[in-house]
Amino acid sequence: MGEHVIKLPDVGEGVAEAELVEWHVKVGDLVREDAVLAAVMTDKATVEIPSPVDGEVSWLGAEIGEVVAVGSPIVRITVAGEGGVAAGAAAEKPSARVVQATPTPSPSPQGGGGQQAISAATTEAHKADAADGTAQTGSPSPLWGGARGGGAARPATVSLPRPEGERPLASPAVRLRAREAGIDLRQVPGTGPAGRITHEDLDAFSVRGAAVPVAGLQQRTGVEEIKVVGLRRRIAEKMALARQHIAHITYVEEIDVTALEDLRAKLNAERRADRPKLTLLPFLMRAMVKAVSEQPQINALYDDEAGVIHRHAGAHIGIAAQTPAGLMVPVVRHAEARDLWDCAAEVNRLADAAKAGTATREELAGSTITITSLGAMGGVVTTPVINYPEVAIVGVNKIMVRPMWDGSQFVPRKMMNLSSSFDHRVIDGWDAAVFVQRLKTLLETPALIFVEG
Missing domain, CATH: 4.10.320.10 (E3-binding domain)
Incomplete structure (x- = not known):
């Protein structure tokens, strides 16, 4: 018997280390060549580490959440023969597979065309079958499972x-x-x-x-420990970074969106089949494009270490999106060059890609100002955390019908709050208020959104 050492491969783009986010095997597991052993995460990609050999896992070199340097041993596999047929070559040229270009936990390896790790329990089950006379003559080696009883596949x-x-x-x-x-x-x-x-x-x-709960009230004393790793840890680090570095000021203003909602409904009713359905977001994006063109200090990134503010001519609007893996911010690039329908189509495309885990690195980076929305959950006021190193974020809240005084009587109006946060180190409160009031004017009189100049 020999031992094959697998090292963390070079995952590309000058990455010197990666975080271990999931083990797909444990010590004692039998693995086949190309079976997924582990998943590691770089800044933007989740990468699977496959096994280059058949054998038994004898050692795991890191724990979930640990940051491992490229070239460090992470797995040892006992192989048949003197170190295995291709042990040396595989150790010198470890491989890795990028399974997602977004910072999401790696998927379950099942359904991988034979890429699976089989526990010792499987071997024992096959031994029992053989003892009972149920193993089929001429079937594949019971170590890897095979056909039995009428050709049905053996369960995992x-x-x-x-x-x-x-x-x-x-x-x-x-x-x-x-x-x-x-x-x-x-x-x-x-x-x-x-x-x-x-x-x-x-x-x-x-x-x-x-899963049916037992009738009656019972005490629950269990405590589940969940290690913060992968995307969850990156979100936590970025939120902490934003709070530590940015002096937040949040400004809340109510917006009468009655006319906007009427326009949106009319445009949706008359839209062409090749156009997406409009939500509030495209209108807000177009309003933000006009507002930041008048106040370019809002559409900026602040490098606080260098003491430099980078004002951007292009409006690259991040859209905070909740996905099964956690919060992501896909970016609609050059919103200033997109019309209402194009903005809507791009938002839909990016949201689908983020939720499916197929968004690229470029689609998840480079925003200059961000929109976040919890209105669908019913919130009326929020205090959004700025997407560091940006200097502003606009929060959309729930639309509600409320009685509003028009000077002579109360009339029902569709009202919505905008909760917007600014970096008070570089944005004065007055400038923040001017920006939000400009958005209010544009959204309450939506025809102005389409007026050039």
Whole structure:
């Protein structure tokens, strides 16, 4: 027997280190060549580390959340023979696969065309089959699974319910779904590689009725420890950076969007089939383009270390988007050169890409001012955190019908608050108010949005 050492490969673009965000195997697992061993995250990409050999995992060199330098040993695999047929060559030229160009947790490796890690439980199950006389003559080696009983594929590893303290293997999406459904993942048998719990496992567990809560009130004493890694850690770091560096001032103003909503409804009713449905965002984007052209200090980045403000001629508007993996900010570049429909189409495209995990690095960087919206959740006032190193962020709140005095009587109007934050180190309160009041004028009289000059 020999030992094959796998090092963290060069993941490209001058990256010297990466954060380990997920192990797909554990010590004792049997893996095939090209099976995914781990996932690491750089600033903008999640990268899978595949195995270059067949063998058994004998050592793991890092913990989840640990930052590993390129070239550092991360996995040792025991292989047949003297170090394996291609051990030397593979060690010198480690490979990696970029699975997402967005900072999202790496996906479950199941369905990878044979790329799977098989736990020792699988081997024991096959041994039991052989002892019972159920193994098929001429079938593939039981180590990797094969056909049995009429050609049906053998199911993947099924793990038993786990004892207290043992962390089950599951993707972030599966963990979120289980948490929302009140399912204890330790009680769910996993059929994925290395006993990983899949969405199908949750479905099967729920069908059996295991997720139905017990009648009556009961104390719950469990404490779940969730290590902050990957995208969640990057979000936390950026929010802390913004709060530590930026002196926030938040200005809230109510906007009468009755005329805007009427215009939006009319445009949507008469739109061509090749045009997207308009939301409030494209109108706000076009209003922001006009407002920042009059106040370029709002459309800027502040390098506080160098003491330099970079005012941008182009309006690159970030759109804060909630995705299954966490908060992302895809960027609509050169909004000043886009009409209403083009803005809407680009917002839709970027939102879909962010949620699907296919947005590119370029689509997630380079914003000069950001829009954030929690209006769909019903909030009426927020205090947005500025997207560092920008100097302003515009927050959209819920639209509500309220009685407003028109000078002679109360009339129903559609009202919405804008909650906007500014970097008070470089934006005076007066200038912040002028900017928001300009947005108010444009949104309350939407025809002005389309007037050039």
